[in-house]
Amino acid sequence: xxxxxxxxxxxxxxxxxxxxxxxxxxxxxxxxxxxxxxxxxxxxxxxxxxxxxxxxxxxxxxxxxxxxxxxxxxxxxxxxxxxxxxxxxxxxxxxxxxxxxxxxxxxxxxxxxxxxxxxxxxxxxxxxxxxxxxxxxxxxxxxxxxxxxxxxxxxxxxxxxxxxxxxxxxxxxxxxxxxxxxxxxxxxxxxxxxxxxxxxxxxxxxxxxxxxxxxxxxxxxxxxxxxxxxxxxxxxxxxxxxxxxxxxxxxxxxxxxxxxxxxxxxxxxxxxxxxxxxxxxxxxxxxxxxxxxxxxxxxxxxxxxxxxxxxxxxxxxxxxxxxxxxxxxxxxxxxxxxxxxxxxxxxxxxxxxxxxxxxxxxxxxxx
Numbered sequence: 001x002x003x004x005x006x007x008x009x010x011x012x013x014x015x016x017x018x019x020x021x022x023x024x025x026x027x028x029x030x031x032x033x034x035x036x037x038x039x040x041x042x043x044x045x046x047x048x049x050x051x052x053x054x055x056x057x058x059x060x061x062x063x064x065x066x067x068x069x070x071x072x073x074x075x076x077x078x079x080x081x082x083x084x085x086x087x088x089x090x091x092x093x094x095x096x097x098x099x100x101x102x103x104x105x106x107x108x109x110x111x112x113x114x115x116x117x118x119x120x121x122x123x124x125x126x127x128x129x130x131x132x133x134x135x136x137x138x139x140x141x142x143x144x145x146x147x148x149x150x151x152x153x154x155x156x157x158x159x160x161x162x163x164x165x166x167x168x169x170x171x172x173x174x175x176x177x178x179x180x181x182x183x184x185x186x187x188x189x190x191x192x193x194x195x196x197x198x199x200x201x202x203x204x205x206x207x208x209x210x211x212x213x214x215x216x217x218x219x220x221x222x223x224x225x226x227x228x229x230x231x232x233x234x235x236x237x238x239x240x241x242x243x244x245x246x247x248x249x250x251x252x253x254x255x256x257x258x259x260x261x262x263x264x265x266x267x268x269x270x271x272x273x274x275x276x277x278x279x280x281x282x283x284x285x286x287x288x289x290x291x292x293x294x295x296x297x298x299x300x301x302x303x304x305x306x307x308x309x310x311x312x313x314x315x316x317x318x319x320x321x322x323x324x325x326x327x328x329x330x331x332x333x334x335x336x337x338x339x340x341x342x343x344x345x346x347x348x349x350x351x352x353x354x355x356x357x358x359x360x361x362x363x364x365x366x367x
Contacts (some may be wrong), residue, residue, distance in 0.1 A: 001030055001058075001059055001102075001264060001265055002078045003028045003030070003031075004031055005029070005031060005058045005059055005061070006031045006032075006033060006055065006056065006057045006058050007024060007029055007031060007032050007033070007057060007058070007059045007060075007061070007291050008032075008033050008034070008035075008044065008055065008057035008059070008060045008061070009021050009024070009032060009033075009061045009063065010033060010061065010062050010063055010064035010087075010091055011063035011064030011065060012032075012034040012035075012036070012063075013036060013037060013171075014063060014064070014065075014067075015167060015169050015171050015172050015253050016063040016106060016164070016167065016253055016256060016257070017061070017064065018170075018171045018253075019169055019170075019171070019253040019254050019256065019257035020061050020063060020257040020260055020261065021034075022254070023254070023257035023258055023260075023261045024261060025351070029175065032096075033055045033057060033306075035051055036050075037066045040318065042064055042086070042087045042090060042091065043082075043083055043086035043087055044090075044313070045086075045091075048090035048091060048094050049090075049094055049139060050209050050247065051094075051135050052094040052095070052097070053098065056098055056099075057086040057095075057098075057100060058100065058101050058110045059100065059101060059102050059103070059264060060091065060095050060100050060102075060103040060104070061103075061104045061106070061260060061264070062087075062088060062092070062104065062105045062106060062144075063089050063106050064091070064198065065084055065087060065088075065106070065138075066079060066080055066083040066084055066087075066137075067108075067173070067180075068080070068173075068179070068180070068187065068276040069178060069180045069181060069184065070133050070134065070181075070241075070326075070331070070333050071177055071178070071333050072177060072178040073133055073134040073136070073137050074132075074133040074134070077135075077136045078136070080134075080136045080137040080140065081136035081137065081139060081140050081316045083146075084137060084140035084141065085140045085143060087273055088105065088140070088143070088144040088147065089147070090104075091353060092105065092144070092147050092148065092151065092159070093352040095157075095159070096151055096155060096157055100157075101158060101262070102158045102159065102160070102264055102268075103148070103158075103160070104159075104160055104161075104162060104260050104263060104264055105144050105145070105148050105159065105160070105161045105162070106161075106162055106163075106260070107141040107142075107144055107145055107161055107162065107163045107164070107295065108137070108138070108141050108163060108164065109163055109164065109165045109166065109249075109297075109299070109337050109339055110130070110134045110137060110141070110337070111125060111130075111138050111141050111142050111145065111163060111250060111347050112124050112125065112130075112337070113126075113127055113128040113129060113130060114128070114129055114130055114131040114132075114334050115128060116128070118336050118338050119339055119340040119341075120297070120337065120338065120339055120340055121297075121302065121340040122163075122294075122295055122296070122297060122340070122343060123293045123343075125142070125145070125292075125293050125295075126142070127187070131333060131334045133331065133333055134333075137304070144161065145161045145163075145295050147159070148160070148295075149291070149292065149294050150159045151297075152269045152294075153240060153291060156290040157269075158268055158269050158270075159269065160263060160264075160267065160268075160269060160272070160293065160294075160295075160296065161294070161295035161296070161354075162259070162260060162263065162296045162297075163295055163296065163297050163298065163339075164251060164256050164298045164299065165248075165249040165250065165251050165297075165298065165299035165300070165337070165338075165339045166179075166181075166182070166248050166249060166250050166251070166337070167180075167250070167251055167252075167253050167256060168182045168183065168250055168251075168252060168253065168358070168362060169252055169254060169362060170253070170357070170361075170362060170365045171253070172362070174186070174210055174302075174366070175210065176188070176212055176231045181248065181306060181309075182309065182311065182313075182359075183251060185240075185309065185310055185313045186313060186317070186318070186359075186362065186363055186366060187206075187210075187366070188231065188232065188233050188238050188240075189207060189238055189313055189314055189318045189320045190202075190206070190318055190363070190366065190367070191203055191228060191233050192233050192234065192237070192238045192320050192322055193318055193320040193321075193322075194206070194233040194286065195225075195228070195233070195234070195317065196236060196320065196321055196322055197237050200221065203217070203224060203228075204217030204218070204224070205217060207219070207224060212227050212228070212231065213227050213230070213310030214273045230326075232327075234322070235322070236322040236323065236347065237322045237323045237324070237325050238314075238320070238322065238323075238324055238325070239325045239326075239327055240306075240310060240324060240325065240326055240327065241326075241327055241330035241331070241332075242306070242309060242327070242328065242330050242331060242332040242333070243307075243326055243327065243328050243332055244305060244306045244307030244324075244326050245305060245306070245307065245332065245335070246305065246332045246333060246334065246335050246336065247303040247304065247305050247306075247335070247336045247337075247338065248303055248304065248305075248306060248309070248336075248337060249299050249301070249302060249303040249304075249337065249338050249339055250304070250309075250355065251299050251300055251302055251351060251353075252298070252351075252353040252358045254349045254353060255352055255353050256298055258349075258352070259298045259349050259351075261349070262348070262349045263296065263349070266347075266348065267296075267347055269294070271347075272294045272296075272346075273291065273294070275343075275346065275347075276293075276294065276343075277289070277291060284306050294340075296343055296344055296347070297339040297340060297343060297344060298339070298341070299338075299339035299341050299344075299351075300339075300351045300355075301338070301339065301340070301341045302338075303336065303337075303338045304355075307324075307326070310324055311324070312356065312359070313359065313363075316356060316360075317356075317359050317360055317363050318363060
């Protein structure tokens with residue numbers, strides 16, 4: 001990429017997309033184009049086709065996706081597989097038709113089998129069954145990996161798939177039904193602390209920005225307390241799903257964005273083939289042997305239990321004085337999802353953000 005290259009960031013308003021935009025601008029890339037969700041339906045083939053033919057981007061960061069936590073994934077299974085397949089199919093294919101020089105497709109660590117050996121290496125993909133609760137989303141992302149890989153092998157494109165671990169950051173989704181575990185913990189404990197310290201105006205302010213089940217800050221106090229209780233938020237306690245024993249790895253979205261820009265600037269598909277398959281000057285399509293698992297894990301290589309994370313947020317980030325109650329009747333999900341990031345390190349990139357400092361910064365921004 002050069003500083004004048006036209007770059008399309010799909011999903012620019014989301015957690016990942018907004019971080020990529022910030023990273024690109026910090027490095028002097030200003031010729032950026034977007035498809036705001038309110039104006040462009042990326043599940044519509046004609047909309048995507050018209051956009052590419054008009055804008056002709058040279059580089060693409062495909063961060064647009066329907067995402068959510070364990071509850072949302074398990075509840076809206078059809079939406080998660082349909083919308084994600086549509087978005088990525090249209091953008092990847094139009095990138096090919098319109099001569100995009102490089103595309104970065106962002107997937108997720110949930111592509112790996114439920115009982116994958118830890119830490120999870122790229123070659124663990126499709127070796128056994130997936131975690132049931134997010135299987136539709138994972139299948140869509142696996143399809144994206146294979147689509148990128150297949151277009152490279154058949155058409156000679158220069159597309160790369162990156163698989164981030166669990167993310168957190170400033171522009172996260174704090175919806176209590178649809179969010180991932182970390183933003184949900186932050187919001188629940190912020191609201192519980194506000195109740196505990198009897199500053200109900202903070203609760204009203206929070207619900208005015210992000211209503212819960214249609215209840216905003218103007219509702220009667222009893223109605224607000226009732227909806228908070230539904231989500232396990234009380235004056236002296238926060239109720240959380242599962243045992244708290246599963247372990248998760250977390251990466252700041254700014255670090256992911258930095259990794260994506262680094263890869264776009266420095267790594268080509270031929271480098272993956274050279275490093276992984278000892279192919280110096282591959283011909284397309286490749287007929288002598290199997291080329292698979294060319295995606296790149298992006299993470300820290302370090303994990304923490306959900307219980308440890310909850311205690312850290314409670315005590316060191318928010319300062320909530322109540323207790324944590326674990327509802328062991330609820331599912332835990334996969335026990336451990338730790339990424340093997342040796343390929344990423346060998347390519348020359350490592351994470352930079354201290355975890356506790358990153359959490360405090362996100363909470364400060366949330367407040």
